[in-house]
Amino acid sequence: MTTTAKGPRRSPARPARPGRRPLTLRRRESRAGLALVAPTLLVVVAVVGVPIVWTVVLAFQRVRLATLRKTGLFGEFTLDNLDRVIHTPGFADTLWTTLLYSVGATLGSIALGLVAALVVRRPFRGRALVRASLLLPYVAPVVAVAFVWQVMLDPQFGIVNDWGRRFLGWDAPVPFLSQESTALWTVIAFEAWRYFPFAFLFLLARLQAVPGELEEAARVDGATPTQRFRHLLLPQLMPVIALLALLRFIMTFTKFDDVYLLTGGAAGTEVVSVRVYRFLTARADVGAAAAQAVVLALALVVLVALYLRFFARERES
Amino acid sequence: MDRDRIETVTLRWLRRLVVAGFLAVTLVPFWYMLVLSVRPIERLLLDPGSLLVPLGELTVDTYAEVLRSVDDGGQGFGTFIRNSGLVALAATALSLLVALPGAYAVSRLRFFGRRQVSALFLAVYLFPSIVVAIPLFVVFTRAGLRGSLGGLVLVYLSQTLPVSVYMLKNYLSTIPVSLEESAAIDGAGRLGIIRRVSLPLAAPAIAAVALYDFMIAWNEYLFALLFLVDRPDRWTVSLGLSLLADGVEVPKTVLMAGSVVLTLPVVLLFFAGERLLTEGLTGGAEKG
Numbered sequence: 118m119t120t121t122a123k124g125p126r127r128s129p130a131r132p133a134r135p136g137r138r139p140l141t142l143r144r145r146e147s148r149a150g151l152a153l154v155a156p157t158l159l160v161v162v163a164v165v166g167v168p169i170v171w172t173v174v175l176a177f178q179r180v181r182l183a184t185l186r187k188t189g190l191f192g193e194f195t196l197d198n199l200d201r202v203i204h205t206p207g208f209a210d211t212l213w214t215t216l217l218y219s220v221g222a223t224l225g226s227i228a229l230g231l232v233a234a235l236v237v238r239r240p241f242r243g244r245a246l247v248r249a250s251l252l253l254p255y256v257a258p259v260v261a262v263a264f265v266w267q268v269m270l271d272p273q274f275g276i277v278n279d280w281g282r283r284f285l286g287w288d289a290p291v292p293f294l295s296q297e298s299t300a301l302w303t304v305i306a307f308e309a310w311r312y313f314p315f316a317f318l319f320l321l322a323r324l325q326a327v328p329g330e331l332e333e334a335a336r337v338d339g340a341t342p343t344q345r346f347r348h349l350l351l352p353q354l355m356p357v358i359a360l361l362a363l364l365r366f367i368m369t370f371t372k373f374d375d376v377y378l379l380t381g382g383a384a385g386t387e388v389v390s391v392r393v394y395r396f397l398t399a400r401a402d403v404g405a406a407a408a409q410a411v412v413l414a415l416a417l418v419v420l421v422a423l424y425l426r427f428f429a430r431e432r433e434s
Numbered sequence: 435m436d437r438d439r440i441e442t443v444t445l446r447w448l449r450r451l452v453v454a455g456f457l458a459v460t461l462v463p464f465w466y467m468l469v470l471s472v473r474p475i476e477r478l479l480l481d482p483g484s485l486l487v488p489l490g491e492l493t494v495d496t497y498a499e500v501l502r503s504v505d506d507g508g509q510g511f512g513t514f515i516r517n518s519g520l521v522a523l524a525a526t527a528l529s530l531l532v533a534l535p536g537a538y539a540v541s542r543l544r545f546f547g548r549r550q551v552s553a554l555f556l557a558v559y560l561f562p563s564i565v566v567a568i569p570l571f572v573v574f575t576r577a578g579l580r581g582s583l584g585g586l587v588l589v590y591l592s593q594t595l596p597v598s599v600y601m602l603k604n605y606l607s608t609i610p611v612s613l614e615e616s617a618a619i620d621g622a623g624r625l626g627i628i629r630r631v632s633l634p635l636a637a638p639a640i641a642a643v644a645l646y647d648f649m650i651a652w653n654e655y656l657f658a659l660l661f662l663v664d665r666p667d668r669w670t671v672s673l674g675l676s677l678l679a680d681g682v683e684v685p686k687t688v689l690m691a692g693s694v695v696l697t698l699p700v701v702l703l704f705f706a707g708e709r710l711l712t713e714g715l716t717g718g719a720e721k722g
Contacts, residue, residue, distance in 0.1 A: 143544070145624075146543050146544055146545070147543070147544060147545040147546060148545075149539070149543055149545075149624045150539045150542075150543030150544065150545030150548065151539075151545045151546065153535040153536065153538060153539035153543065154535070154536045154539035154540060154545065154548075154551055156532060156535060156536070157532055157533060157535055157536020157537070157539075157599060158536060158551060158554075160532045160591065160595065161536075161554070161555065161558055161595060161596065161599070164566075164588065164589075164591045164592040164595065165558045165561060165566055165592050165595070165596065166554075166558070167569070168565075168566040168568075168569040168570055168592070169561060169565060169566060171568075171569035171572075172565050172566075172568050172569055175568060175569060175572065180572070182575070232452060232456075233456055236449045236452045236453050236456070237453070247453060247456075247457060249704075249705065249708055250457060250460055250461055251456055251457075251460055252704070253460050253461070253464060253701065253704075254460055254463075256649060256700055256701065256704045257464070257653075257697050257700060257701065258652065258653040258655075258671075258672055258696050258697055258700060259653060259655060259672075260653075260655055260672040260673075260675050260676045260693075260696065261467070261672075261675065261693040261694075261696045261697045262463065262697075264675065264676070264679055264689065264690075264693055265463045265464075265466060265467045265690075265693060266463065267679075268466075268470065268686055268690070269463065269466060273479075273482075274478055274479055274482040274686070275482065276466060276482060276483055276485070278482075279482045279483035280483055283483060310459065310460075339438070341437050341438045341441045341442075342438070342441045342442055342445050343441055343445075364560075367560055367562075368560075370562075371562030371563070371564055371565070373563075373564050373656050374655045374656055378655070378676060390562070390564040393564050393568070394564070394656075397567075397568060397571065397660075398660075403568065403571075403572060406568050407568050407569075410564060410565045410568055411565075413562070413564070413565070414562065414565055417562070
């Protein structure tokens with residue numbers, strides 16, 4: 118705050134100087150605004166803006182971790198990185214896995230969140246406590262919850278396999294996180310579990326804003342509970358659901374921690390961000406990592422643009 | 435019985451069932467974490483399906499081992515807690531300090547380029563951290579700052595700052611402008627207005643954002659992994675837990691104690707902050 122304090126404090130003093138017209142209130146406001154926003158903007162650009170642009174630059178340069186100290190900021194440009202990224206086995210597979218993972222997790226978390234919001238909507242005893250408990254998966258550290266899931270699903274001493282064999286009659290323990298047929302689904306389920314509270318919060322807030330008279334009127338007209346949901350609540354919720362779908366999709370598409378911690382990208386769960394990390398650390402190939410990150414960002418932009426276009430058309434009709 | 439009656443009765447029972455199901459799904463993993471952290475590892479291997487601890491089995495040796503320093507044969511989580519706490523506190527303080535003036539300006543003042551700046555703040559909020567990670571990694575490696583906690587605080591700004599600006603902006607625009615205008619008529623300058631009117635009114639919001647920032651920084655994993663992995667004395671709790679879990683030699687029950695140590699501060703803060711969030715933001719304005 119000390120740096121920002123100068124601007125606005127100085128400006129009222131200025132009109133006293135000879136030969137200067139006093140500043141209008143409007144111009145004073147504008148100056149104060151610029152002075153206040155400048156430091157924030159500067160830091161945001163420095164810690165986020167510059168790195169984003171730099172990633173694009175790095176994607177077209179030959180940079181390796183070992184030679185990092187020697188390479189200049191703007192060396193010669195090359196398309197080799199992109200070529201290497203595309204021709205390293207699994208390029209298309211990871212993109213497809215990322216898409217499946219994001220769509221599955223987004224839909225799963227919204228569906229769970231919607232059901233949760235509907236059942237917690239009306240007051241009952243202990244409702245505040247229930248609501249707080251439902252938010253736990255979202256606030257808890259990802260490392261801790263991923264580790265708990267790993268242990269719970271462990272074929273040897275995990276509770277899920279123990280109960281599955283005791284109560285559900287499974288013949289053999291299921292290695293959920295290490296076999297191809299279940300790993301991706303398990304990761305999607307984890308993601309839906311961890312992020313349904315996010316959807317739950319948004320949807321609950323919207324549900325509580327629906328005027329009570331509206332539902333009362335529908336009831337008087339003979340609409341049953343499911344009809345009231347289908348024709349009254351759902352249309353009210355649709356804009357929020359559409360926004361949630363967009364937000365969750367963007368966040369999940371680039372997510373790294375969850376998949377990396379659960380499976381390390383094994384058993385057909387390698388998403389693009391895990392691949393970026395591998396290029397960066399295991400191969401120490403900064404250029405290729407940057408190129409892969411750019412591919413990820415581009416894919417995201419294209420998908421979001423498609424979604425927005427589709428959604429805008431839906432709303433018009 | 436007509437359809438309305440049938441549906442109403444069925445849904446009433448279904449609702450109770452679903453609430454119970456949701457509670458089980460969200461709470462059991464945390465309960466399981468707690469139970470495993472106080473059981474001896476031999477008992478876990480013999481009876482993996484138990485969700486209860488017989489009183490005779492109860493042990494806190496796991497916590498002693500996880501918290502003891504490495505020199506004393508423990509896992510050194512005491513150091514990790516200190517590291518995590520320091521980094522999270524510093525990142526929170528710094529991002530609030532930087533975010534507040536900008537959020538205030540964007541929510542209140544009309545200036546040249548306001549809309550563009552506002553849009554930029556939102557875009558930055560949605561930008562993936564893995565894309566930001568690579569150049570930061572390059573810069574810090576070149577500057578020799580990899581493995582320094584101070585460097586990590588700067589990196590965490592890229593995570594907490596966009597969220598803080600975004601949240602504060604939204605909160606600040608709910609405070610009625612009329613309050614500030616009356617202060618201006620009473621002769622207060624812009625800074626006086628901010629200090630005496632806007633900041634006190636936004637106090638609950640600032641506290642909520644601070645809690646949120648702290649949680650982000652405390653829970654963060656990717657950047658800690660990229661920047662601190664070679665320096666075990668600088669590990670955060672998240673990083674320490676995940677790296678120790680990769681090895682085989684540390685018993686799972688001890689690591690569960692580590693998970694509880696990692697989770698507890700965040701959950702306590704969350705329950706403390708929930709009340710804060712619900713207090714209503716303009717509520718104080720009418721009273722005071």
